[in-house]
Amino acid sequence: MPESTPTTSFPALPRADRRTRLQNSLLAWFGTAKRDLPWRRNRDAYGIWISEAMLQQTRIATVIDYWLAFIHSFPTVQDLAQASEEQVLARWSGLGYYSRARSLHRAARSIVADHGGEFPRDRKTALVLPGVGEYTAGAVLSIAYGLPEALVDGNVERVFTRVFGLRAVSGSAPLRKHTWDLARRCLHGASPGDWNQALMELGATVCTPGEPHCHACPWSRLCVARRRGEASAWPSPKPRRKPVELKVAGLWVVNKGGLLLSRRPAKGSMAGMWELPTQQSQCPGASALWLGDWMPGLGVAGPECLFEAKHAITHHRIGMTVLKGKVTRKALSSNPSTLRWFAWGQLENQPLTGLTRKALAHLAP
Ligand code: SF4
Structure with a gap:
């Protein structure tokens, strides 16, 4: 972004005709560009939930083998609930952020004890589970159950920042709130799971941090940042903490x-x-x-x-x-x-x- 001190400014939320163009082009692209990932081969809420927990802070290429080994060891939520914490940590070992594994284990026990062995079907109940935040709830409910629930992760935030021309520092509270408003407003009512996955896929493979691949983007004609020739500069980076x-x-x-x-x-x-x-x-x-x-x-x-x-x-x-x-x-x-x-x-x-x-x-x- 050209300013030395990033300002915060957001244009009005998109109108229906623009949303329809964005939805149609992105879903058509996802139909051909969607990666074959093991947790995408069915709509099993358990497998999708495990993948979402693993993908937080970890790249897909790393997660695939861990996910396969984890599901092999604990094929159902009942198997996970019955396992000892040591067994769960052993299967998680190497992924880091071990509090995620402990939360997953406690949540599995709660799902078995309090929810009949099924990941809850409403956001409010899902959010009570250990380790399940707004993003994870939105992902599982929309992808596994086809419910109209939005989500925002780092990929979605970056894509929205560029395509809608949002001026704000990456990860800042105003930007987080505005991207959630956009995610709810733009959600595709008939295919919320595909829409959410397509958004994240676009951020992970095309609208990447640094230099995005605008030539391969289904939104290249609709994108504010591209039109201004500033795609790689959006959003403004947050100040880095010294390691x-x-x-x-x-x-x-x-x-x-x-x-x-x-x-x-x-x-x-x-x-x-x-x-x-x-x-x-x-x-x-x-x-x-x-x-x-x-x-x-x-x-x-x-x-x-x-x-x-x-x-x-x-x-x-x-x-x-x-x-x-x-x-x-x-x-x-x-x-x-x-x-x-x-x-x-x-x-x-x-x-x-x-x-x-x-x-x-x-x-x-
Ligand atoms: S045109 Fe470029 S900057 Fe805009 S959404 Fe697509 S990849 Fe991202």
Whole structure:
């Protein structure tokens, strides 16, 4: 956008004739451009709900394999409700944002206990479920049940900003409210599920962040941003939070049977997940050998670095150095709930942190 200080201004909501042109062109495009995704092969509310929970903050290409494995392990909402939290976290392991998995699990139990095993068919009831917000409710109700419920996610917000010429900072409260008004006003009454999916598909594949593919867009003749030659500059980016750099050390301690892992605390980030015994360095950037500060009886066996891994979680950038470690029997017997040996074959089904999975992929025999 040309202004150095972004202003907020919205044109009037579109009239019926414009809405009809937008709807017809987008639905016709979606009929040919729709990607074949496993959760699109039927209208099962359970599978659609799981996909929507996984897709928050995660790319479709990553989600597909996780979704298939999750549905294989928990084919129905009853299976998910009966599983232990540890089993659910193990299937989620690597996707990050583990509070989503815990909410999904609690919501499954509520659906079985309070809703006859079916995802609720009205928005107000759906919103009471743990982890189900306005977006997820709109997605499941419109796609699975064909109900006239709107949705807005980051893709829809970006597309509307450009096509309707909305001047506002990405993610700002006024823009969020206005895009919801637009989403309700423009919703296709006869095909709300297809309409919502088409909007998100357009944002994910054509009207992408950065340089959109306007030449391939069904709305290229209707788009305000394109007409002004400003498509890539809309919406105004929100101020970026500076990433926090963290440096940690992990211990690779093996015996004949397998690998030693420690359990994270029951509260806080990645609560209850298993990881290499890990500690944070107090001196990022220094070539510290992390010789102290482990629990008594657990420590570094040799100074050589076995592996270096990088991982990003929200605004944290974590660099982990994996060192060869050692542990005494005394340390194990005095910390039985937080230190445990896992056989190599058991590890796949444990709730492991992303960094630990990376180290395993590189170092496991
Ligand atoms: S014409 Fe370009 S900017 Fe406008 S909606 Fe289509 S892809 Fe997005």
